[in-house]
Structures are given as structure tokens and as C-alpha cells.
Amino acid sequence: MTPFRSTTTTALVSTLLATTLAGCQFGGQEQDTSPIVIAADLELSGAAAGVGKAYRQALELKRQQLNASGALNGRTIELLVKDNRSDASESLRNIADFSNDSRVTAIIMGGCNECAVGAARTVDEKQIPTVALAAASAVTSPVSERRYMFKLAPNAADNAAALTVELRRRNIDTVGLLRSDNAYGVEGSTALAREFAKVGIQVLAEASVRGTDTELDRQATTLTAAGPDALVIWTPPEQAMLATSAVKRIGFDGALFLDASAAGDLFLGSAARAAERATLVFTQTMVIDDVIATTPAKAARRQWFQDYTARFGGYHGSASFAADAVQLIADAELRAGGPAGQVDRDALRDVLETSQMDGLSGPIRMTPDNHSGLMPQALTTLVARNGRWRLQG
Template identity: 30%
Template sequence: MATPMTDSTMLTRRGVLSAAAGALLLSGCGPTTAQDDAEPDGSASPGGPELLIGVSLELTGRGAALGVLQERALRISLEDINVERVQVGNLRRSVRLLVRDNRGDARLAARQTTDLIRDDHVHALLGTTLPETAMAVAGVAQRLRTPFVSLAHGDGIVLPLAQRTFSYKLTPDAADVARRLAQLARSEGLERVALLAADGLHGDSGVRAVTAALRTVGLELDRAVRLPRGGADFADAAEKTVADEPDGVILWSAAPDTGSAARALRRAGWRGPLFLDAAAVAEETLEGSNATAVEGAYAVHPACLGGSTLTNTTTAALARRDFVFRYIQQHGGFSGFAPYASDALRLIADAARLSTSIDRGRIRAFLQTLVTDGLVGPYAFTPIRHSGFERDSLGVYTVSGGSWVRIS
């Protein structure tokens, strides 16, 4: 799904990155030989003519609200890819996914990932929707030198770069999301904004990013309150957040905590503007009793949330439209789900195809130079930036009538 450079993109940032990527790869990789399909120890590659990808997802337990949706997306895209398979060197390889349910447990995710690499000999890894499980997988991936494409929110997954040379992240950076939220709050005429942030690594990123972003646009951070760990009662945190009657509240948390926290804020008497970060966007956030609590809330999210218009006929838009149609057919609805897992699968397949090899090191080398349009949005990876989502494609949405509606 990699997009070739055209005359109209020659002078864009992504066009320059494409040209630089080609030069880097030509200087850094030697010619492909039959040895490229061997393991680092020189033995024949296990798996035969397959490209094996290990998948770690939260299919049960904490994180399942997003993990199950990612598995659905994977199945749709895997079927598409395997129609013609992936041309890797002189072989067309089927893609096989080895899916593991990490149950939201970082230690289990690490053990499963170790087994996927050592016992199943996967060529690459993708997955996890929680930053804690993503960090666990990233640590194993680095130690065992296997490329990992993360679906979780949290900047530490790919930082510091010297310790994350095999990890890549598809979700927007916290600073980019916080910047758009702060600009939106300022445009609404707000002066004091309170922050209610999740526990854990995702919330940590949010506190840092929102604090800096509000300062940049001249707004006051009224207070920063953290949600209790482990899905406990959010009532106390909500009451503390609105105690000083701020002009607006930023809720920085992922589903399913977003809906619960929004309900707690409403029960605490909050009726003012509510702003959500990108991790809040999932079907569960708009379901049941959550719908009333988040009605009118704003969210910053990749532009795919608004769907494709009938007049948009780019390759990426057509692929996105087809994906949404098939998702609705199979699962009965599509309410703001961004298919990061589908993009991760295609990025790994593209890297293997471009590298003409299933060698883990070569797949990693080509991942870090991919410039492509995905279903979620455009990505531009570089050797010094493993968080590839392009900030310019973030959109601002509001919840209206139980749906996400783009307003800018």
C-alpha cells in the first residue's frame, strides 16, 4: 500500500522523506541473496513460504474494548492481503498471524512475545492497545531484535530511540493531540482548564503534553487529577476535577474508562465543555449510558474518523471506504473505530516486500523509512522518528446524536 511519489508531491515533507529513505536504504543494505531468507544463525527460515507475524492483543480483561476491535480489523485485512499474497524476493508468501490474548497483563505479554520469537520464529510483531503491554513487548522485541509495530497510545513506547530501535508506533503523539485540544479550548474562549487523566503511562504522557500545550497557548491549568488505578470508582476524581469550577475539562483516557469517567463528571455536576483525546474513540464510548454523558464532547483524532466522502477517490480513501463497508457488513456497525491493526499489518507486509527478504533486521530497516497512506491516515517514518503518524491529518470532532461529526 506504499504510495509512489508523484510530481505534485515532490516538494512536500513526505516527498523529501521518500527520496531520503531510498538513498539511505541503498547505502545501508547490500544486495539480496538466497541467504536473506535464512535465520541469523544461517539455518533455513522456519515457516516455509509464509510471512509469520506475532500478534499480542487485549482480547479479554483490561483493554478488550479496543483489542477486540483491532482483531476484527486484522481479519478483514488479512483476507485481502492473502488473495494475491506478498511478493518477497522471488517468492509470493502468504501472511499468517499468530494471535495471543495478553489479557491486559504486561508480564504475560512479555512471555508470549518471547515464545512467539524463539519457538514460533515470527518475522515481526504487532499489537497491544495498552501502553503497559506495549512497553513489555517492546522490551522483548529489542532484546531479541524483532521489529514491533505498536497500536497503543503512549510516547514512551518508541522513546528513548536508542533503546527502541526495533519498535514503531502508529498512534498520534501526545504532544500533537494536546496541542490541538489546547488550541480548540482557546478558540472557545476558555481561560482555566482542568485535566482528568488516566492512571499509568498513557495518563503520564497526557499530563506532560497538556501542561505544556496549555502554557503555549496562554491558558491556565486549573488542576490535574488522576483516575484511580484498576477501574475503581471515579466519583472522587471527578468531584476534585470540577471543584474549582473550571471553564473546561480535558478527559485524557482510553475506552472503556472514558465513558465511565464522563458519567462520573456529569454526576459531579459538570455541564461545561468536555474535551477527549484520541484514545477515547471507540464504539464503546458512544454506547448505552455513555452516550448521554459524552454528547457534545469534542475529540481530536485522525481524520479517518469522519469517513470518506463520495468525491474523494484517492487510493487510500477508496481502501478506507471499502474497509468500513466490510466492517459494517460483518459486525453490524462502525462508530469511529480507527483500524490501526490493519495499517500495522500492511506496513509489515510492505517492509518485507521492499526489503525482498523476511530477515528481521531488513524488515526493521525498511519499516523505519516507509512513507505511506494508511486506513487511519498518512505515515512518514524516519530512522530518527519511529512515531510515524503525520500530525497534520488530525481532525477535531464533536459527538452529535451519538455519532462523531468532524468540525475541522
């Protein structure tokens, strides 16, 4: 072959290759490298700031991990975060602002039940997919009026069922109940009454606590005076730890049982002595360092626990819900597809509604009839031992 013919052949091959690549790039669908913009409405100040801080840390860590992983097909996640000050009115303003921002793909809301329930109508009217980390069933029910609302948090009915199993196993017949003075607290009381009726457990006394209360001696006295075998505490983490200290201070020596909403820091700090041997229903991720990683999902949870602890110096139980919310939205966005650089919220909603994954929190399944994704199997029983939560057994 002459030098001229060799050069010509090489040039032709190069031209054909360039044309083929150009056809893939321009004749087909152009690769989308636009950012996935997720907005977050969180309780960064006010009564629920402790949990809100954990959510923000988890969102940022998960964002960084996904962006560095290469799993987003050339795209990256951006976060827009606003503080709702633990106030439903402020939260609603944030949701309206996020909804009107054409860059925003979806919204993640924090653990404030009143905020999520109060925003549900606006979320549907604005047609913006929203994943709330609040527990109340009214966040996503009825689904016909919550088409764009989803949630990732343990459900009251599942918590009540798990607590009842443990109470029955311990042969406890009578309890006192301390619950939040809000819709989720009422829901918990109802769910517990339903489960208790099946096994003959009696509630001897019930008291409520507001999210801003810091003195719980009155409620503790009312509950312990009734003489129950155990106390069930159905409150956010701050009140739960205050309650354990209050009842122990006045001499109550019965058992303590906490619902999942009471899960906070892994290490119990100043409440360690009062909470010793208390029982908590929550996800296994909270104590994944006690678990042998026998599956890829468990290995991922252990790695998440280690990464979060290394970054922030401790672990907060609710962190995994926030991370799973980011993963759900990112996965749904990639599956929804659509024109490059354009946000298709309706397509994203449709994908979210049938999402399934073994998340950091446990198995998650969304269906058109159920927008509350955390499965009952995600819950297990933890016990406070030597200043921290441990896996029971």
C-alpha cells in the same frame, strides 16, 4: 514445409521456451511462496479487552483482504495471536515466545503502554521487528535503545497541540484534567501543560483514574468543584465514557474535550446523552462516512470503514491502526526480499525504518530518528452528535 520439419520446429521452439522458463525459475531467484507469519500480542481479556477485540477483528479482516488481493506475489499472511490479559508480565512472556519462533516475521502489540514499554528491551535483544499500537512515546524513544520497536498511534504531543488549538478557538481559559494513572497519562499532563503555557490556559484541578476503575464520581466531583470552563479527559475509551456520564450526573454543564486515546466505538450507546457535543481529537477514518472521497487514500479509508462495519456491525476508532500495522509489515517483507522461505528480520527492520504510506489511519512516515509513524496531519476534530461521532463543521 514437410510434416516432419514442422513437427521438429514446433518441438524445438517448445524446448527453448521451456528452457527459458526454467532458467527464470531456477537460474534466477526462486519465487517465494512461503507465508508471512505475523504474531500479535493483544489485550483480549482484562481491563483493555474492548480495544483488544477491535484490534483482533481488524487484523483478521486486513489479513483476509490482503490474501485475496493478489498483491503479495503469491504469498499469504498468517496470524499467530496470544492474549496478554492486559498484563505486562504476560505480554513479555508472549513476546519471548514469539521471538523464539523462527517462522515469525514480526510482532504487532496492542494498545497496552506498559506492555510495549516493558517489552522494548526484549524486542531489541531478540532483534525482532515489532509494531506497537500503544501511544506512549517511551515505546519508541530513545530510538538508540528501540531499534526494533515502531509504533502506530497518535502521539501525546500532537494530541495536546490539537486540543489546545480547539480550546483556544472556543475561548476557554480554565480546565480540569482527568488522566490515566500511568506513564501515558503523565506524559499527557506534561504535554498539555507545555501547550497551555503558550496560550494562557490554566489547569484548575487534576485527577487520575486506573484502567480498572468503574466508579468515577470522586474524580468528577474533585474536578467540577474547581469550577473550570471545560474538562479534558485523557483516558482509554471505557473510562472516558464513564467520566462523561459522571460529570453530567453531578450537574457539570461545561464543555468536554477528549484526547485520541479515548476514541472507542463510533456509536456512543448508553453514554450518548452525556457525551452530546463533546469534542474528540482523532483520525478522520473514524467518521470517513462524513467525508467526500476526493483522493485514492480517502476512498480506501471509506472502503475499509464500510467493510469493517459490514463485518462487525459497527466501527471502532482504533481498528485502522491494526490494519495499517499489517500493511506496513507486509510491504516491508516484500521489499526486504531475501532467500525464499527464510525470515530476514534485520532486513525487514531496515525497510520498516524508512517506510512511508498514506495509510487507513492517515499519512504514516517512519525515519531512522523517529519510529512513531503517524503524522500530526492525521488528526482532526470530531464532535459527538445524536449518539455518534461526527466530523466537526
